[in-house]
Amino acid sequence: MTDAQLAALGAVCTRYPDVSLTFEGPPGGAVEAGDTSAVSVSLERDTDGLALGPGGELPPVHAPRFPGRRDEGWWLVLGDPKANKLLAIKRVSLAAAAKVKLAFEAPAEVGAAKLTLFYMSDSWLGCDQEYEVEFRVTEAAAGGSGSDEEGSE
Structure with missing residues (x-):
């Protein structure tokens, strides 16, 4: 290889x-069946040696066969995945670091739950x-939204 190629x-x-x-999974490691919970994700990228743009943006991806700029x-x-x-x-979008929350509805089945984060x-x-x-996943607390619906009829 030539020096330029290297x-x-x-x-x-x-x-x-x-x-x-x-x-971090749901707070306290437990969530009520059917309730909304969240997974908090922290991302950190090693930017040593990268020539970042003026606003800290990353250079485009090396994609010589792509018809245009590819970020x-x-x-x-x-x-x-099982279900x-x-x-x-x-x-x-990740330049150096990001924190993201993924909200989801907990499974309806009570017991141990295992999801996959990709x-x-x-x-x-x-x-x-x-x-x-x-x-x-724990049982939903008694007196939840079901009792409110009965009182409104």
């Missing part, structure tokens, strides 16, 4: 994303991540 290869390798993801996008998806259910999805790129191959989110 420099171009180094630039592409430096541009490849290195993202750390941490998350990377990321997706956070919360689902239950083939999608519970939450959100598109995320972090996927729409531009890069090989950098998708997935994590298991475990929590307990």
